[in-house]
Amino acid sequence: MEEVDKIIIQSLTSIGCNVKPDVTNIGxxxxxxxxxxxxTLLNLIQxxxxxxxxxxxxxxPPSTAVKFRICTRFANICQSLGYKNELGYQTFLYSNExxxxxxxxxxVEKLNKETISSNDENLSGTATKTNKNLNALIAEKTxxxxxxxxxxxxxxxxxxxxxxxKSYIKEGAKFExxxxxxxxxxxxxxSKSKLQKYDQDYCQNxxxxxxxxxxxxxxxxxxxxxNTLNRINExxxxxVDKKNDLGKNEKEQALNELKKSIKVYVxxxxxxxxxxxxxxxxxxxxxIELDSKNLKLKNLFGKGSRFQHSEKLQFTTDDKGKxxxxxxxxxxxxKEEEIANLKEKLEKFNENFESLSNExxxxxxxxxxxxxxxxxxxxxxxxxxxxKIALKKKxxxxxxxxxxxxxxxxxxxxxxxxxxxNLRKQWDDHKGSLKLRKEALEAEISDQKxxxxxxxxxxxxxxxxxxxxxxxxxxxENFISELSKEMETLVKSESSKSSNRQxxxxxxxxxxxxxxxxxxxxxxxxxxxxxxxxxxxxxxxKLERIFNTTDEVIFKDAKQSETNKIxxxxxxxxxxxxxxxxxxxxxxxxxxxxxxxxxxxVNLESQNKIGDNIQKVMxxxxxxxxxxxxxxGKLKSKQ
Amino acid sequence: xxxSSNYLSALKHASNDDLLSFDSFKLLIKTIxxxxxxxxxxxxxxxxxxxxxxxxxxxxxxxxxxxxxAFYTLLAELARHDVDVNSASTFLEDHGFSNEKIKIFTxxxxxxxxxxxxxxxxxxxxxxxIVDVSWRLDYCIKENNLERINEPIYLIELxxxxxxxxxxxxxxxxxTVEQLQDLVFKxxxxxxxxxxxxxxx
Numbered sequence: 073m074e075e076v077d078k079i080i081i082q083s084l085t086s087i088g089c090n091v092k093p094d095v096t097n098i099g100x101x102x103x104x105x106x107x108x109x110x111x112t113l114l115n116l117i118q119x120x121x122x123x124x125x126x127x128x129x130x131x132x133p134p135s136t137a138v139k140f141r142i143c144t145r146f147a148n149i150c151q152s153l154g155y156k157n158e159l160g161y162q163t164f165l166y167s168n169e170x171x172x173x174x175x176x177x178x179x180v181e182k183l184n185k186e187t188i189s190s191n192d193e194n195l196s197g198t199a200t201k202t203n204k205n206l207n208a209l210i211a212e213k214t215x216x217x218x219x220x221x222x223x224x225x226x227x228x229x230x231x232x233x234x235x236x237x238k239s240y241i242k243e244g245a246k247f248e249x250x251x252x253x254x255x256x257x258x259x260x261x262x263s264k265s266k267l268q269k270y271d272q273d274y275c276q277n278x279x280x281x282x283x284x285x286x287x288x289x290x291x292x293x294x295x296x297x298x299n300t301l302n303r304i305n306e307x308x309x310x311x312v313d314k315k316n317d318l319g320k321n322e323k324e325q326a327l328n329e330l331k332k333s334i335k336v337y338v339x340x341x342x343x344x345x346x347x348x349x350x351x352x353x354x355x356x357x358x359x360i361e362l363d364s365k366n367l368k369l370k371n372l373f374g375k376g377s378r379f380q381h382s383e384k385l386q387f388t389t390d391d392k393g394k395x396x397x398x399x400x401x402x403x404x405x406x407k408e409e410e411i412a413n414l415k416e417k418l419e420k421f422n423e424n425f426e427s428l429s430n431e432x433x434x435x436x437x438x439x440x441x442x443x444x445x446x447x448x449x450x451x452x453x454x455x456x457x458x459x460k461i462a463l464k465k466k467x468x469x470x471x472x473x474x475x476x477x478x479x480x481x482x483x484x485x486x487x488x489x490x491x492x493x494n495l496r497k498q499w500d501d502h503k504g505s506l507k508l509r510k511e512a513l514e515a516e517i518s519d520q521k522x523x524x525x526x527x528x529x530x531x532x533x534x535x536x537x538x539x540x541x542x543x544x545x546x547x548x549e550n551f552i553s554e555l556s557k558e559m560e561t562l563v564k565s566e567s568s569k570s571s572n573r574q575x576x577x578x579x580x581x582x583x584x585x586x587x588x589x590x591x592x593x594x595x596x597x598x599x600x601x602x603x604x605x606x607x608x609x610x611x612x613x614k615l616e617r618i619f620n621t622t623d624e625v626i627f628k629d630a631k632q633s634e635t636n637k638i639x640x641x642x643x644x645x646x647x648x649x650x651x652x653x654x655x656x657x658x659x660x661x662x663x664x665x666x667x668x669x670x671x672x673x674v675n676l677e678s679q680n681k682i683g684d685n686i687q688k689v690m691x692x693x694x695x696x697x698x699x700x701x702x703x704x705g706k707l708k709s710k711q
Numbered sequence: 712x713x714x715s716s717n718y719l720s721a722l723k724h725a726s727n728d729d730l731l732s733f734d735s736f737k738l739l740i741k742t743i744x745x746x747x748x749x750x751x752x753x754x755x756x757x758x759x760x761x762x763x764x765x766x767x768x769x770x771x772x773x774x775x776x777x778x779x780x781a782f783y784t785l786l787a788e789l790a791r792h793d794v795d796v797n798s799a800s801t802f803l804e805d806h807g808f809s810n811e812k813i814k815i816f817t818x819x820x821x822x823x824x825x826x827x828x829x830x831x832x833x834x835x836x837x838x839x840x841i842v843d844v845s846w847r848l849d850y851c852i853k854e855n856n857l858e859r860i861n862e863p864i865y866l867i868e869l870x871x872x873x874x875x876x877x878x879x880x881x882x883x884x885x886x887t888v889e890q891l892q893d894l895v896f897k898x899x900x901x902x903x904x905x906x907x908x909x910x911x912x
């Protein structure tokens with residue numbers, strides 16, 4: 073019975089009854105628990121039969137009258153479901169172990185038959201439902217992957233496996249790479265109409281396509297990163313964004329200022345350059361003047377050539393103490409200037425000389441190359457002429473000795489003709505043998521053609537056979553697919569109950585083995601009793617025989633004397649007494665059996681706790697009477 | 712799923728039939744989707760776009776660059792959230808695409824969604840996979856310290872596929888019979904637990 077109780081308690085907890093973990097058999101069920109479990113079971117069963125059935129209360133109210141009504145309703149519903157044993161309100165209110173076990177067994181069985189699969193999902197809330205869906209999805213995927221046959225890794229390109237429906241499946245780790253997102257730049261042309269020109273230029277000409285920006289890193293990851301970063305900037309840093317705008321304005325201003333300053337700088341530089349040019353011309357003038365006059369240095373100081381500036385510095389220092397050195401300084405000045413001029417002239421002449429020598433070299437080279445080409449042409453001409461001359465010399469030699477040479481040539485011609493004839497004969501021989509061979513080969517070819525034809529016919533026959541077999545095959549495959557579909561539906565319908573079923577089948581197997589053992593024991597006992605009966609029969613037979621023989625002997629002796637007669641009488645009486653004894657024994661054993669039966673019955677009844685139950689019923693009766701009186705009192709007071 | 716404002720403006724630009732005609736849109740979308748291709752020669756799974764094809768579209772290059780970037784980002788985000796075709800089409804509808812453009816987009820999207828998701832799933836980290844094993848059984852007779860050992864020793868070489876490497880790497884170790892039995896038992900247990908996972912329904 074423990075096993076049954078376990079099954080019942082397990083299914084009760086699975087449908088959501090609050091069975092405490094220390095409750096291990098139905099004897100420990102109290103009234104509330106029985107009511108609760110029966111009510112939830114009935115609710116589930118009724119909902120599966122008609123979805124809009126009334127919900128039964130799972131807890132009893134304190135009022136006894138209502139308790140009775142609810143329990144009778146339970147009893148009615150159970151009987152309408154097909155419960156065959158005796159059932160009434162007392163089964164629920166004054167429960168005993170055996171009856172409640174029978175009832176729960178019936179209800180659980182009923183529930184398992186009809187509803188357990190559908191109601192499981194109804195009961196489990198939405199939260200667990202999504203969980204279950206995820207688990208089921210995982211299970212489905214793994215099942216699919218497990219059913220695939222194995223493929224060696226080198227046959228999978230990039231660690232990807234092509235499915236039969238042309239989808240890829242990831243297998244192995246070759247396909248994977250670490251997440252590496254790099255920062256990428258995306259142009260911003262469409263959103264902002266006012267873009268700086270240089271920015272537009274950059275986007276147009278220099279910015280790469282995003283697919284080319286991320287050759288080494290992962291494009292999609294980089295894109296997602298950029299998008300997320302942009303969104304974060306937009307959403308949470310709106311104020312900062314404004315500030316950025318301000319900053320941009322400032323930047324532009326700064327840029328403009330920079331540009332202005334650059335312009336000013338450039339202008340300045342230009343002016344300076346102009347001034348310098350002017351100075352240079354003035355310098356030249358000054359030099360010319362120096363050449364002509366060698367005097368009036370002081371007048372030239374004011375015009376500010378560099379040379380004179382430095383001189384001026386010298387003079388200002390010298391002016392203070394040493395005026396007399398002026399004259400010597402002047403003469404030295406002149407000499408130096410003359411030397412400088414002469415040096416410049418020399419350099420010019422040198423340059424001229426170099427350029428002229430270069431030109432001369434060029435002209436020389438050109439003439440030499442021209443002459444070399446002409447020379448080679450001349451050499452070629454010479455060669456051709458020499459060849460012609462050699463030919464003509466040979467012909468002249470031959471003409472000198474004409475008749476002899478003609479004879480020689482004729483002999484040679486004859487030699488060649490005989491050779492030619494020989495070769496022709498040889499060729500004819502060859503030709504004949506080859507012709508023979510050719511004919512033989514042609515005959516073979518025609519033979520092979522015949523064979524070919526035969527084989528073609530055979531293949532045609534085979535092809536028709538193959539076609540027939542193919543049609544057979546396809547019809548059989550269709551049959552197989554239909555059958556497999558049926559299989560799947562069957563498997564699906566069964567898989568939902570498989571866990572419960574496994575449990576039950578285990579139990580059934582155990583029970584079967586138990587029964588087998590018991591039957592064997594019973595068989596043994598039967599055999600033993602049979603052997604005992606046999607012994608008994610043998611013994612009784614022996615006894616009768618012995619009795620008959622002794623009876624005869626004593627009867628014969630009894631005729632001879634009185635004492636023997638008494639012996640005979642006593643013997644008879646002993647026999648009858650024993651018979652009686654045996655009868656009594658049988659009777660006592662029968663009575664014993666009856667006694668045991670009665671004791672069993674008494675036990676059964678005592679389990680029903682009739683005394684307690686009567687006590688409870690009496691208490692309830694009293695309560696009802698009280699309630700009735702109260703109600704009557706209320707009625708009267710209202711009247 | 713959300714896109715940043717510069718992408719949205721680019722999408723808006725692309726949705727406008729005056730700014731981007733249907734034919735150019737078709738060409739653009741097709742080249743973008745076609746760039747998601749699984750090629751055994753590529754080390755890393757990255758879509759490759761051929762800019763020469765896009766030169767046929769009568770549009771400034773800067774705008775084209777931005778629109779392609781927007782579409783790639785859109786595809787990445789759609790595939791990342793596993794958005795189905797209907798939701799994707801409503802998204803495009805919300806951003807003003809015409810029915811023709813939506814139709815061509817959804818057709819290609821349905822075809823390529825799985826491959827784009829594969830591209831996404833390629834960047835991950837995992838343990839090396841055991842793909843093959845070779846072994847040798849040695850018999851150890853004696854050593855300098857022990858005259859008699861007489862024990863078998865297994866030399867195991869596991870072939871591993873390490874993420875991000877194209878060649879197999881190997882892991883060598885030696886073990887006694889008990890250790891090998893322990894290893895085999897553990898492996899069996901692991902495969903059983905996977906099977907058990909598949910049976911939950």
